[in-house]
Structures are given as C-alpha cells and as structure tokens.
Amino acid sequence: MKAGSNLEKVLEAGHFAVTGELGPPRGNNVEEVRHKAAHLKGIVESVNITDNQTAVVRMSSWAACKILLDEGLEPNFQMTVRDRNRIGLQSDLLGATALGIKNVLCLSGDHQRFGDHPEGKNVFDLDSMQWIALCKKMRDEKKFLNDKELDGAPEIFIGAASNPFGDPFSFRPMRLAKKVAAGTDFIQTQCIYNMDKFREFMKRVVDLGLHEKCYILGGVTPMKSVGMAKYMAKFVPGMDVPEEIVKRLTDAGKKNAAEEGIKIAIESIHQLKEMEGVAGVHVMAIEWEHRAKEIIEGAGLLPRPKVD
Amino acid sequence: MIVGDSKPLEEILEMIRDKGKVLVLGCRGCVTVCNVGGEKEVGILATALRIAVKKQGWQTEIGERTLERQCDPEYIEELADDIEDYDAVVSIACGVGPQFVSERFPEIRVYPGINTTFIGGALEHGVWVERCQSCGNCLVHHFGGLCPIARCSKSLMNGPCGGSANAKCEIDPNVDCVWHLIVEKMEKMGRLQELAEVWPVKNWLTSRDGGPRKRVREDLKQ
Structure with a gap:
C-alpha cells in the first residue's frame, strides 16, 4: 500500500472501481460543496475535486477536499501545474496531505486563455509528467526536488489523466507509458464517447503492458442535452463526440434527451467493464452530481465494496 | 538585438x-x-x-x-x-x-x-545586458525610459520591493535595482509624482503567456 486510501484498497483488491467528480463553487460557499458531496456519498470510492477547471477561478481544490473529508468522503486532490511553480506545488502537496488527503491527480491544466482571467501569466514551471515524478520522489525517497530531506513525507496514491482522443493518436499510448514510467499509480481518461477509438487505444495500451503497471479508469460523462453534445463536439479541444451520439440525443426529443444521455453513459460503463485493461470508471457528472447515482446504480455498480 | x-x-x-x-x-x-x-x-x-x-x-x-x-x-x-x-x-x-x-x-x-x-544591447565592447522581455505592450515611457518588466527580477510595476538595498537587487549585488534607477530618473526629471499612480494588473495576453505569437501584416502579405 502506498497511501492506504479507499480508492487504492478497492483497486488493489481487484474490484471494478468507481470515482466521481465535484467542481468547487465560484466563491467560498461551503454549503454548496456539502450539498454536492451528499449526492456522491457512498456511491463512489473517491471524488475528484477539480483545480480551477477550465481556468475559471473557484474555491481552492485542497480546501474543498478538506470539506469532503469532514463530510466522510474521500477526495482526489487535483493539482494542475498551470498556477503554481515548484515551490507552490510541493508546499500545497505537503499541506494537503497534512490535512489527510491521500489521492492526488497530477494535471497540466487548461490554458488560462480558456478561462475567466485570460490576461494572466501562466506558470508551467513543471509539466504534468515532471510533477508525477516529483510526487513519487517526495513519497518514496522522502525528498524535495532539490534532494533535501522532507520532515514528514506525503503518503499518496498518485494519479494522472490520459486523453486517448487527443492528437496525434499514435503518440497517446506512448505518453501514457511515460506517465507510468514517471510513477503514476492510476489513470483517469478523458470522457469516452467514441468507444471504437477507445478500444483501439486500450488494445495498444495492453500491448505495451501498461494496464499491469497502473490502474486505468475510463472517463464517463453523461450528456445532459443535444446542446451539450454539440458544444463538446465543436468547442472542447481533444473531445471526440461521434455524430451517432448527437443523433441519439436528438431523436430522443428535448424532453427525453437527458434520460437518453444517462442511458448512453450506462451502456458505456457496461462496455468498459468488459474491456481488457480497464480497472474502473471515472464518472464525471459535471454540475449533475444528483444524477450520478442513477448512472452508477444503472450500471450495476452499487453497493460499492468495502475493503479494510 | x-x-x-x-x-x-x-x-x-x-x-x-x-x-x-x-x-x-x-x-x-x-x-x-x-x-x-x-x-x-x-x-x-x-x-x-x-x-x-x-x-x-x-x-x-x-x-x-x-x-x-x-x-x-x-x-x-x-x-x-x-x-x-x-x-x-x-x-x-x-x-x-x-x-x-x-x-x-x-x-x-x-x-x-x-x-x-535575451533581447538586449551592448554596454561596452564585450558586455551585453537584457533590456526587453517582448511583453508585447511597451510602457517604458511611464518609467523614465527604463523597463521594470525586463529589468526588475519580480517584474514589479509599482515601485521597488523591500529587498532593494544600495541601488542593488536582492538576488545579486551585481544586478542593479531598476526601480532605484527609475525613481532617481523620475526625480531628476521632476516627474516623481507620476509614480504615485497605482498601476493596474497587467494584461499578459500579448506576452508569451498568451501562447506563441504571430504577426500578420495584410498590407505586406503577397
């Protein structure tokens, strides 16, 4: 055991794991975090807390993580390298783990031009790969980047993201291999809508043996509407939404589009469960936390296993 | 150059x-x-x-x-x-x-x-210094012709930090504190009061932070 987190235990025990996601509010509204957390309690192993996602300023991820801990949920602390240099990253990791946070997800982060402060400077002192390696070094060697000894090292389960749908496709498995070599313990993928392409990606990943070196959780996000599907298809970089998905939602009619979106998500989970190398699913019901249970239950994944 | x-x-x-x-x-x-x-x-x-x-x-x-x-x-x-x-x-x-x-x-x-x-100039034969960070929005005329973006180690826009000592920067006694120079120059020019204005947060979109830059001059394109 590297961190002894619930997520790690469930994966180690060989169960098909489920993680959720929660976006902190655009303010210090604690009740909002508690409210969203309540919907996810008991239905997932742990919950990703986004770090100023899409470069829009929100309550800090570590603080929202702490609120979740207090509510009895396990958080996955997302950390982007966009806003913090090596000093800030290492310091925040120490602070977060001091508060009891055990899972960390190392990310590049969306460029600030996408967000609500596009005029800002960017940091990117480290890239996500280097941050994964540094997290591992801090945990395993108990040292800072500069090789100085830590007075108390973080015990963390290290995660990272992978987007099988980013270009160039041929490099994606190699980039995942680099993350594994850097020291990631688990991977959560970008939302999967193009299952054929993901299957091809996983085939290459399995050929490289990467699924035996880290746990890979497939990303699933339910479509709430035709508009959302069209928006994601057109405007979200690195997102692959096949026409077939848009058509299914359109054919369902405005009233039933959301139900159809949930149905598609459940079908996706069923397919992921059967796919070699996939160790679980990451259900990102963005601003739709109250519908997460329907999806997870619908996919036959409740109750969640208890591992001590 | x-x-x-x-x-x-x-x-x-x-x-x-x-x-x-x-x-x-x-x-x-x-x-x-x-x-x-x-x-x-x-x-x-x-x-x-x-x-x-x-x-x-x-x-x-x-x-x-x-x-x-x-x-x-x-x-x-x-x-x-x-x-x-x-x-x-x-x-x-x-x-x-x-x-x-x-x-x-x-x-x-x-x-x-x-x-x-860096982008800079020659002080004398064999000595070059950095003068520009190509931030894409030149403001040197507000600072006595000296650039605080390129020449202050913290790119401060509202005066010297507490680490300025003997006209030198806290990072290295061989580095001039550009804010010391700016203050001296503005004082000499009788323009010190201009520095009383609080500079708002800078827009870094025109700098490298906004992504790789490209300039297209339609009037010159063939």
Whole structure:
C-alpha cells in the first residue's frame, strides 16, 4: 500500500472501481460543496475535486477536499501545474496531505486563455509528467526536488489523466507509458464517447503492458442535452463526440434527451467493464452530481465494496 | 538585438559524433553583432571542431558557411545547392535559425551551436545586458525610459520591493535595482509624482503567456 486510501484498497483488491467528480463553487460557499458531496456519498470510492477547471477561478481544490473529508468522503486532490511553480506545488502537496488527503491527480491544466482571467501569466514551471515524478520522489525517497530531506513525507496514491482522443493518436499510448514510467499509480481518461477509438487505444495500451503497471479508469460523462453534445463536439479541444451520439440525443426529443444521455453513459460503463485493461470508471457528472447515482446504480455498480 | 552565448565545444562535439560531414552555419544578423554567430565565429568554431575531431580520431569533415540571415526563408533557400552533401548542420544563429533550417530541410539533422539568452544591447565592447522581455505592450515611457518588466527580477510595476538595498537587487549585488534607477530618473526629471499612480494588473495576453505569437501584416502579405 502506498497511501492506504479507499480508492487504492478497492483497486488493489481487484474490484471494478468507481470515482466521481465535484467542481468547487465560484466563491467560498461551503454549503454548496456539502450539498454536492451528499449526492456522491457512498456511491463512489473517491471524488475528484477539480483545480480551477477550465481556468475559471473557484474555491481552492485542497480546501474543498478538506470539506469532503469532514463530510466522510474521500477526495482526489487535483493539482494542475498551470498556477503554481515548484515551490507552490510541493508546499500545497505537503499541506494537503497534512490535512489527510491521500489521492492526488497530477494535471497540466487548461490554458488560462480558456478561462475567466485570460490576461494572466501562466506558470508551467513543471509539466504534468515532471510533477508525477516529483510526487513519487517526495513519497518514496522522502525528498524535495532539490534532494533535501522532507520532515514528514506525503503518503499518496498518485494519479494522472490520459486523453486517448487527443492528437496525434499514435503518440497517446506512448505518453501514457511515460506517465507510468514517471510513477503514476492510476489513470483517469478523458470522457469516452467514441468507444471504437477507445478500444483501439486500450488494445495498444495492453500491448505495451501498461494496464499491469497502473490502474486505468475510463472517463464517463453523461450528456445532459443535444446542446451539450454539440458544444463538446465543436468547442472542447481533444473531445471526440461521434455524430451517432448527437443523433441519439436528438431523436430522443428535448424532453427525453437527458434520460437518453444517462442511458448512453450506462451502456458505456457496461462496455468498459468488459474491456481488457480497464480497472474502473471515472464518472464525471459535471454540475449533475444528483444524477450520478442513477448512472452508477444503472450500471450495476452499487453497493460499492468495502475493503479494510 | 538578440544576444546569445556559444555552447561549450564538448557539447557540440557530442552532437556531431558519428557524422561524416558537418556544416557550421553562421548568420550575419544579431549574432554577428554580439560576436557569437557571424562569419568570424563560424571560422573559429570550425577550426576548433577540426582539431577536436582529429583528437578523437574521427573522420568528420567540417564545412563553413554564413547566411545573410537565418530568420528568413529567402536566405535559407541558398543552402539548397549543396546541403545534400552534409550529414548535419550546426547553426550558430539564435534559436530561430536551427528551426528554419530544419523546417526547410527536414531530412537533415540540425543542431544549435549557441544558447539564445535575451533581447538586449551592448554596454561596452564585450558586455551585453537584457533590456526587453517582448511583453508585447511597451510602457517604458511611464518609467523614465527604463523597463521594470525586463529589468526588475519580480517584474514589479509599482515601485521597488523591500529587498532593494544600495541601488542593488536582492538576488545579486551585481544586478542593479531598476526601480532605484527609475525613481532617481523620475526625480531628476521632476516627474516623481507620476509614480504615485497605482498601476493596474497587467494584461499578459500579448506576452508569451498568451501562447506563441504571430504577426500578420495584410498590407505586406503577397
């Protein structure tokens, strides 16, 4: 055991794991975090807390993580390298783990031009790969980047993201291999809508043996509407939404589009469960936390296993 | 001008290991002015490499050439006549040079022979200093003609930090505190009051932070 987190235990025990996601509010509204957390309690192993996602300023991820801990949920602390240099990253990791946070997800982060402060400077002192390696070094060697000894090292389960749908496709498995070599313990993928392409990606990943070196959780996000599907298809970089998905939602009619979106998500989970190398699913019901249970239950994944 | 430093000979030697014929390629632009990448430096580096190669017992041949500029496809094109004879190019232009050469001749390995360091000027012969960070929104006229973005270690816009001592920066006693200079200059010009204004947060979109930059002049495009 590297961190002894619930997520790690469930994966180690060989169960098909489920993680959720929660976006902190655009303010210090604690009740909002508690409210969203309540919907996810008991239905997932742990919950990703986004770090100023899409470069829009929100309550800090570590603080929202702490609120979740207090509510009895396990958080996955997302950390982007966009806003913090090596000093800030290492310091925040120490602070977060001091508060009891055990899972960390190392990310590049969306460029600030996408967000609500596009005029800002960017940091990117480290890239996500280097941050994964540094997290591992801090945990395993108990040292800072500069090789100085830590007075108390973080015990963390290290995660990272992978987007099988980013270009160039041929490099994606190699980039995942680099993350594994850097020291990631688990991977959560970008939302999967193009299952054929993901299957091809996983085939290459399995050929490289990467699924035996880290746990890979497939990303699933339910479509709430035709508009959302069209928006994601057109405007979200690195997102692959096949026409077939848009058509299914359109054919369902405005009233039933959301139900159809949930149905598609459940079908996706069923397919992921059967796919070699996939160790679980990451259900990102963005601003739709109250519908997460329907999806997870619908996919036959409740109750969640208890591992001590 | 763009200022650079020569890479150590050992580093360049390692780059050209196992290469049969290598072209040392200079540029008559900025790097000639800052004495790091012009025709003269091409000769010096080529000679040094020939000696080093011989010492290693390699058969490497070293050629020499200097283009008018390496940041212009028109001059890069001149290489087309005999580039095929070479296994590698060591460009001693700024970082633009090796990229333009390898974009035009994708089949040849191109190595950078210098490290591009900053946009600056010469204080005296042999001494260059950084003066511009190419933030894309020049404000030097508000600061007595001195740039706090490029020359203050923290890019502060509203006066010296607490670490300014004896007109020097806290990071190094050899670095001037530009804010000390700005204050002195504005005082002398009777404009000190202008510095009382609080500068708002800067828009960094025009700088590198906003992503790689490109400039298109429709009136010049053909």
